[in-house]
Amino acid sequence: MSAVAAKPAAGSAMNPGAMAVGIILTLILVGICYVMSPGAGLMALIGVVIGGILIGFGTHFVPVGGAPAAMGQAPGIATGVAMLATGAGVAGLFGGAWAAETLPATMDPMMQLLIVVCAGGVGGGLMMAITCMMVNFLYVFGMGIPPASGKVANDPITGDSQAEYKSQGTEGHGLPFVSFVGGVIGGTLGGAGGTLIYFELLNLYEGALPGIMNVTAAQVLPIAVSLAGMFAVGLFLVNAVLTAYNITGTIEGPHDPKFKRWPRSIVASAVASALCGLCAVLIVVPLPF
Amino acid sequence: MEHIVFGIGITALAGALATVAGSAEDTESNIGSQGDPNSQVQLAPQMGFLHRIFNKAVAGEPPAYGLWCCLGAGLAWAFMAMQINPVLAIVLGCVFATFVQGVYATTAYVGRTASLAKFGQPVYVDILKSMTTVTMAHAFIAIFCTVTLCHLINTALGHPFPLPLLGLIWGIALGAAGSATGNPYYGKERQYQNQKFGAGVPISASGNIVRYAEAGERNSIDNGWFTAKIGGSASGICFGLIVFLELWRTVVFEAINPWYAIIVGVLMILIFTVIDRYIEVWARKTYGPYTAPKEAEA
Numbered sequence: 001m002s003a004v005a006a007k008p009a010a011g012s013a014m015n016p017g018a019m020a021v022g023i024i025l026t027l028i029l030v031g032i033c034y035v036m037s038p039g040a041g042l043m044a045l046i047g048v049v050i051g052g053i054l055i056g057f058g059t060h061f062v063p064v065g066g067a068p069a070a071m072g073q074a075p076g077i078a079t080g081v082a083m084l085a086t087g088a089g090v091a092g093l094f095g096g097a098w099a100a101e102t103l104p105a106t107m108d109p110m111m112q113l114l115i116v117v118c119a120g121g122v123g124g125g126l127m128m129a130i131t132c133m134m135v136n137f138l139y140v141f142g143m144g145i146p147p148a149s150g151k152v153a154n155d156p157i158t159g160d161s162q163a164e165y166k167s168q169g170t171e172g173h174g175l176p177f178v179s180f181v182g183g184v185i186g187g188t189l190g191g192a193g194g195t196l197i198y199f200e201l202l203n204l205y206e207g208a209l210p211g212i213m214n215v216t217a218a219q220v221l222p223i224a225v226s227l228a229g230m231f232a233v234g235l236f237l238v239n240a241v242l243t244a245y246n247i248t249g250t251i252e253g254p255h256d257p258k259f260k261r262w263p264r265s266i267v268a269s270a271v272a273s274a275l276c277g278l279c280a281v282l283i284v285v286p287l288p289f
Numbered sequence: 290m291e292h293i294v295f296g297i298g299i300t301a302l303a304g305a306l307a308t309v310a311g312s313a314e315d316t317e318s319n320i321g322s323q324g325d326p327n328s329q330v331q332l333a334p335q336m337g338f339l340h341r342i343f344n345k346a347v348a349g350e351p352p353a354y355g356l357w358c359c360l361g362a363g364l365a366w367a368f369m370a371m372q373i374n375p376v377l378a379i380v381l382g383c384v385f386a387t388f389v390q391g392v393y394a395t396t397a398y399v400g401r402t403a404s405l406a407k408f409g410q411p412v413y414v415d416i417l418k419s420m421t422t423v424t425m426a427h428a429f430i431a432i433f434c435t436v437t438l439c440h441l442i443n444t445a446l447g448h449p450f451p452l453p454l455l456g457l458i459w460g461i462a463l464g465a466a467g468s469a470t471g472n473p474y475y476g477k478e479r480q481y482q483n484q485k486f487g488a489g490v491p492i493s494a495s496g497n498i499v500r501y502a503e504a505g506e507r508n509s510i511d512n513g514w515f516t517a518k519i520g521g522s523a524s525g526i527c528f529g530l531i532v533f534l535e536l537w538r539t540v541v542f543e544a545i546n547p548w549y550a551i552i553v554g555v556l557m558i559l560i561f562t563v564i565d566r567y568i569e570v571w572a573r574k575t576y577g578p579y580t581a582p583k584e585a586e587a
Contacts, residue, residue, distance in 0.1 A: 067328035070476030072489030078325050078472035079465065083351040087465020090458040094450070095535060099550070101449040102543055115547045122554035127462065127531050129561040134470045134527040136568050142519045143478050144487035146572035158566075164578035169491025180565050184558060225449045233457060 014264055022267040029274035033281055040204050041281040045274065047200030048281075051193040052239045052273025053266045058189025059085040059243035060262045062128070063179035063253040068171070075149050075172040075179060075252050077135055081244035082237065084131075085190050089236045091127035092191015093198055096120025097229065100199055116199045117192045124191020125184045132175050132183040139174040147174030151252050157181060172252075182253030190236070197273075198232035201280055208284035231280045238276055239269045296540035299445045303438040304533030307463075310434035311528030312521040314354060314463055315471030317427035319479075319520065320420060320513035321345040321394055323353065324468045326476030329498050331401065334410035336496035341413055343420040343509040345397035351464030353393070354435075355457050357428065361386035361436045362456025369452075375444075379436050387429040394421050420509050427513070435459050438532060446540060459532070466528040474520030479512050487576065 026049065033045045062085050065076025077084055099119035103112050139145045149155065149162045150171035158177045166172045175183070205224035210217050246265040251258045317323075320343060322330045327346035334340070348356075365382030369375055395417065402412045439455035442448045448455065480498040481490045502511050534557055542549035 067325040067476075068492075070325040070472040071329065071481060071495070072473060072477040073492055073495075077469045078476065079351075079468040080325075080349050083349045083461075084465050084469060087351050087462045087469075091462045091531060091535065094448070094455075094458055094462075095539060095554075097450060098448050098539055099543065099547055101447070103547060115551070118551045119547065119554075122551050122558070123535055125558050126534060126554050126561075127466075129558045129565075130530045130534070131466055131469050131527055133561045133565040133568070134466075134523055134530075135473070136565055136572075138470055138474055138520070138523045140568050140572040142474055142523065144576060145477075145489060146576050147569050160569075160573065161582060164580045164582050165573065167488035167491075167579050169493055170489035171492075173489045174569075175565075177566055177569060180562065184562070221449075222451065226451050226454060229450050229454045233454070233461075 019264065019267045022271045026267075026270045026274045029271070029278050033278055037281055037285045040207055041285055044200045044204040045277045045281050048197050048235065048277030049270050049273045051195075051197035051200070052235055052269045052277070054189050054193030054196065055085070055089060055236060055239040056243045056265045056269030057262055058089075058186045058193060059240050060247065060251065060259050060265065061182040061186030061189065061254055062088070062251070063132075063175055063183050064247075064250055065252075066250045068250065069173070072139070072143065072145055072167070072173040073170045074250060075147070075151075075174060075176065076250055077131065077175070077183070081247050081249075081251070082240040085186065085240040085243070086236050088124045088127045088131075088187035089190035089194040089240070090233060092120040092122075092124025092187065093194040093229070093232055093236070095123025096191065096195025097198055097225070100202065113196075113199060117196050120195025120198075121188040121192035124194070125188035127191075128183040128187030129180075132180045136175050136180070145173050147176045147179075148172040149176045149179070149252055149255070151257065152178075152255050156255050178255050179253040182255075185254070190240075193239075194232050194236050197235050197277075198228050201228035201231050204281065205284060212284060212286070227283075231276070235273060235276055238272050242268050242272055293541060293544065296446060297537070299441050300533060300536040300540050303441050303536055304529050306434040306438040306441075307532035308525040308529030310431045310438070310463055310525075311467055311470075312517070312525030313427045313430035313434070314350070314467040314528070315524035316513050316517045316521045317424050317431060318350050318467060319471065319475045319516040320427065320509045321424040322509060322512070323348075323350055324472040324475060326472055326480055329476065329480050329496060331405070332496040333498050333500075334405045334408040337408075338497060338500060339408075339410050340498065340500045341416055341506045341508050342498070342500075342512070343398055343416060343424070344401045345394045345424070347393075347397040347401065349464065350468040351461045354431070354464035354467075355461040357386045357390050357432050358435045358439070358460025358463065359453055359457035360389055361432045362439055363453035365436055365440070366452040375440060379433065379440060383429055383433040383436055386432050387425050390428040390432075391421055391425045394424050416508065423510055423513065431463065435463055442536070446536065462531065463528055466531055467524040470527045471516065471520040471524040474523070475512065475516045478520075479515050488579070
């Protein structure tokens with residue numbers, strides 16, 4: 001079938017067969033990790049996969065309008081999906097990594113994980129809250145344009161009517177309240193997911209690298225931090241870009257019909273995160289042959 | 290206590306640097322037409338509107354600034370490892386990163402504009418010579434401020450990430466904040482200055498960007514001058530607030546109890562949510578609807 005003959009709605013269709021293949025691939029990758037490194041490595045990989053899924057799911061919440069939003073032709077933030085989600089996520093990662101550094105080593109590991117992930121989530125959410133607020137500030141006070149959604153008649157949270165606030169010839173503009181809330185949720189999930197990946201990989205590297213390199217734990221810390229940080233940023237970009245393909249351009253937030261595509265995206269994020277995470281784990285696992 | 294006071298001072302300085310960085314970043318991207326409004330700069334010749342606007346959008350602002358800030362921070366870090374004074378090391382690192390930005394801007398402008406040759410759009414050598422240096426100057430300010438605040442975060446506040454990784458992270462965040470806040474002002478308010486104020490650009494007007502200035506043809510320095518007043522300032526405030534509040538809540542509350550920093554962060558999010566809602570309601574009341582509300586069907 002040619003591209004011209006393809007169904008117009010094919011972009012939003014779910015393919016159960018492909019999703020099943022994706023889940024099987026994820027399980028195979030986790031199985032390889034179980035064989036190669038059943039303890040800490042497997043735990044780290046599961047953390048990476050969960051973190052990747054959180055990033056992929058969270059990116060769907062972020063209201064991104066792309067080029068049309070930059071002309072006030074469509075609602076959302078006037079930049080790319082992957083760009084904005086990554087910006088918020090790495091801001092969260094920054095906060096989460098800092099929290100991980102300051103926690104006492106004697107603290108319960110689960111409590112450490114909870115604090116670090118919450119700190120990362122709040123960092124990402126705060127970045128998005130400030131950005132979304134400033135976007136509306138500029139639309140309203142700089143350009144005299146009230147926020148209006150093009151996808152729903154009434155804001156699902158506030159109940160405000162939207163259609164009459166859309167200027168002529170546009171699909172809406174700015175960030176209606178539901179989009180603002182979606183942005184904050186997206187930033188929070190992204191920041192939490194990125195920090196989870198960082199923290200799990202950091203624990204793995206801190207435990208494995210001293211033995212491999214024959215150095216003390218204090219000497220290996222900068223290398224472990226750098227490695228885990230680079231992998232976390234890289235996995236962020238992988239998952240955010242994958243989700244951007246699923247969204248195909250722009251999305252208004254959780255009320256947008258495109259939001260319903262998220263199951264497909266989290267399967268893809270799980271596969272990609274499992275593959276990248278396996279590479280991140282195997283660099284500190286001695287080969288059995 | 291002294292440690293916290295010192296941390297707050299560093300936080301304030303980092304916030305001020307971030308504000309300047311955000312402002313310079315947005316102005317640089319507008320002069321270079323790198324943000325999303327560039328779609329119109331690329332589209333205009335295809336609609337028959339030839340122009341003299343710079344055009345270097347071959348990458349989004351976040352990855353581009355991630356690269357330049359990471360490069361500046363990495364080189365500064367290497368120079369510092371060679372026992373060079375940190376101030377000089379940061380300046381040198383940022384100068385080299387700015388050269389890379391200049392090469393990027395030159396090749397991007399020539400490549401993107403040459404692709405429009407079939408529509409009759411010329412590559413203006415005088416535009417290349419006059420605009421590139423202006424974008425480089427603004428890029429240097431943005432990169433220098435970002436790398437300096439990363440250095441402060443790393444050495445004075447003790448963040449565990451090495452300087453190049455901090456440069457990458459805050460470079461991406463800088464590009465994200467700057468493009469999110471500043472792009473609509475450049476796209477709607479400047480490129481479509483001939484459209485009605487207080488309304489979005491109708492989709493039918495796409496490509497018909499303003500190409501003439503008070504005297505002669507408009508160029509990108511005019512656009513930078515115009516957008517620096519509100520778009521640049523708003524981007525600066527946005528990035529400054531992100532850096533300042535993120536650092537402030539951590540420096541002050543993390544040492545007391547890690548949960549306090551998280552709770553304060555949540556409170557800040559709630560405060561910004563209330564402000565945003567106030568702005569939205571104010572706009573709806575003050576500007577009013579464009580059309581009369583439809584009567585509910587009986």
